[in-house]
Amino acid sequence: xKRSIQLLALSAALTGVGSVAGAQSxxxxxxxxxxxxTVSTTLSTTVASLMNLTLNGTTVTLVxxxxxxxxxxxxxxxxxxxxxxxxxxxxRSYRVQVSTDAATFSHTPATGAASYAKPVANVQISTDGTNxxxxxxxxxxIASGSATALSTVTSVNYKTAYDITKDQPGSYTxxxxxxxxxx
Amino acid sequence: MILSLRLSxxxxxxxxxxxxxxxxxxxxxxxxxxxxVSVDALELAFALSSPVAAMAPQEFHxxxxxxARTQVTINLQDWDRSETGExxxxxxxxxxxxxxxxxxxxxxxxxxxxxxxxxxRVWLDDAAAVSSGCYTILFVETPKPPPSSANSGLRYSLxxxxxxxxxxxxxxxxxxxxxTVSPLRGSSVLSLELGYRNVGARQTIARGVVEVRxxxxxxxxxxxxxxxxxxxxxTRRLSAALPPLPRGTYVLLAMIDFGGAEIAAAQVxxxxx
Numbered sequence: 001x002k003r004s005i006q007l008l009a010l011s012a013a014l015t016g017v018g019s020v021a022g023a024q025s026x027x028x029x030x031x032x033x034x035x036x037x038t039v040s041t042t043l044s045t046t047v048a049s050l051m052n053l054t055l056n057g058t059t060v061t062l063v064x065x066x067x068x069x070x071x072x073x074x075x076x077x078x079x080x081x082x083x084x085x086x087x088x089x090x091x092r093s094y095r096v097q098v099s100t101d102a103a104t105f106s107h108t109p110a111t112g113a114a115s116y117a118k119p120v121a122n123v124q125i126s127t128d129g130t131n132x133x134x135x136x137x138x139x140x141x142i143a144s145g146s147a148t149a150l151s152t153v154t155s156v157n158y159k160t161a162y163d164i165t166k167d168q169p170g171s172y173t174x175x176x177x178x179x180x181x182x183x
Numbered sequence: 184m185i186l187s188l189r190l191s192x193x194x195x196x197x198x199x200x201x202x203x204x205x206x207x208x209x210x211x212x213x214x215x216x217x218x219x220v221s222v223d224a225l226e227l228a229f230a231l232s233s234p235v236a237a238m239a240p241q242e243f244h245x246x247x248x249x250x251a252r253t254q255v256t257i258n259l260q261d262w263d264r265s266e267t268g269e270x271x272x273x274x275x276x277x278x279x280x281x282x283x284x285x286x287x288x289x290x291x292x293x294x295x296x297x298x299x300x301x302x303x304r305v306w307l308d309d310a311a312a313v314s315s316g317c318y319t320i321l322f323v324e325t326p327k328p329p330p331s332s333a334n335s336g337l338r339y340s341l342x343x344x345x346x347x348x349x350x351x352x353x354x355x356x357x358x359x360x361x362x363t364v365s366p367l368r369g370s371s372v373l374s375l376e377l378g379y380r381n382v383g384a385r386q387t388i389a390r391g392v393v394e395v396r397x398x399x400x401x402x403x404x405x406x407x408x409x410x411x412x413x414x415x416x417x418t419r420r421l422s423a424a425l426p427p428l429p430r431g432t433y434v435l436l437a438m439i440d441f442g443g444a445e446i447a448a449a450q451v452x453x454x455x456x
Contacts, residue, residue, distance in 0.1 A: 052219075057339065058328045173337075174337050175339075176337045178339060182344075183270075
């Protein structure tokens with residue numbers, strides 16, 4: 001069963017809030033000092049959505065395997081890397097999102113190595129060190145909050161998966177964007 | 184010969200992987216301070232009147248809070264929200280409610296000295312063409328550090344999303360079209376699942392409460408529903424997990440205040456065993 005509820009009380013209150021004081025004046029024609037003349041005024045201001053995101057780094061190098069013995073019997077290796085910290089100042093609720101510029105890393109192969117389009121989903125991100133989710137070109141929320149003079153420091157961690165049969169030698173780079181938005 | 188070739192490749196791989204490990208040390212050293220920017224508005228609203236009239240341009244300001252000169256670019260994209268409230272972005276002009284053809288921005292590239300601010304002007308070139316409303320988002324973005332072949336890893340950039348709402352004036356309207364009780368995935372905890380739809384021409388900013396009522400109509404407990412945003416025509420799925428309750432029959436009454444003349448409400452019966 002569904003129903004709608006008329007909100008009469010709230011409608012009345014809103015009408016009051018929306019009213020605007022008209023021009024007012026008063027004048028006194030009396031020698032009595034106790035007579036008061038009061039004119040009320042209305043002050044107004046507009047406060048914009050003020051939000052600031054501070055990120056403490058520009059790059060991070062992901063921990064990579066340093067020897068073939070790092071890989072397990074299936075040829076896989078996983079590492080955890082400490083990423084940047086960020087903080088938000090905001091006078092309203094906010095969201096912080098993360099996304100990648102491309103679906104794969106940009107690979108500069110080492111001499112003699114083949115190129116490899118390493119998927120960005122090989123990297124997972126976490127803001128609590130426990131729950132990780134794969135990076136993607138689709139912006140995903142990693143933090144949110146309400147108005148704050150300065151949010152607590154949020155630390156980003158990455159978990160990177162390597163496969164000895166796929167990850168060709170060379171350097172891999174990836175652009176990652178942190179976005180601050182209103183909800 | 185073949186064996187020799189394979190061995191060479193194997194050695195090459197080990198050597199290069201170790202080189203990457205050396206790069207790791209470089210990457211963990213503190214990076215240089217970077218330019219940080221801020222903006223003074225993340226939402227701009229153009230209220231369409233009837234009959235449609237030309238609207239004054241609006242502005243927001245970008246400030247370079249860093250210690251070095253920086254470049255800022257402004258790019259327009261479409262956006263909407265998923266049924267779970269996540270903001271989604273799409274190339275300009277691809278979503279039905281796109282403002283791409285009618286929202287203009289100037290400038291789109293800023294060069295800001297340390298501490299400097301600049302205004303960005305946003306206007307509608309033809310309000311009559313968007314009489315039913317439209318939406319866009321302006322990404323204010325700082326550049327990523329230049330790529331270096333010596334470093335493997337991730338390069339960061341910051342951006343702010345300035346949402347532009349072009350909407351009709353008037354009361355928002357919305358409804359609850361679904362209310363069911365079901366266990367949360369992978370859990371024995373029961374949850375009230377709600378379907379909410381914005382049937383008006385303006386975004387709704389809503390919040391609500393679920394009252395858990397006993398058969399005698401007394402309130403056993405209440406569950407708040409946090410503020411959520413829904414664009415016109417969009418639906419939103421809400422979930423309110425029920426706290427532990429004594430066995431019995433309850434009525435769950437959900438009420439959503441979306442800022443309109445009415446409150447959207449729905450009720451469903453739940454049996455706690």
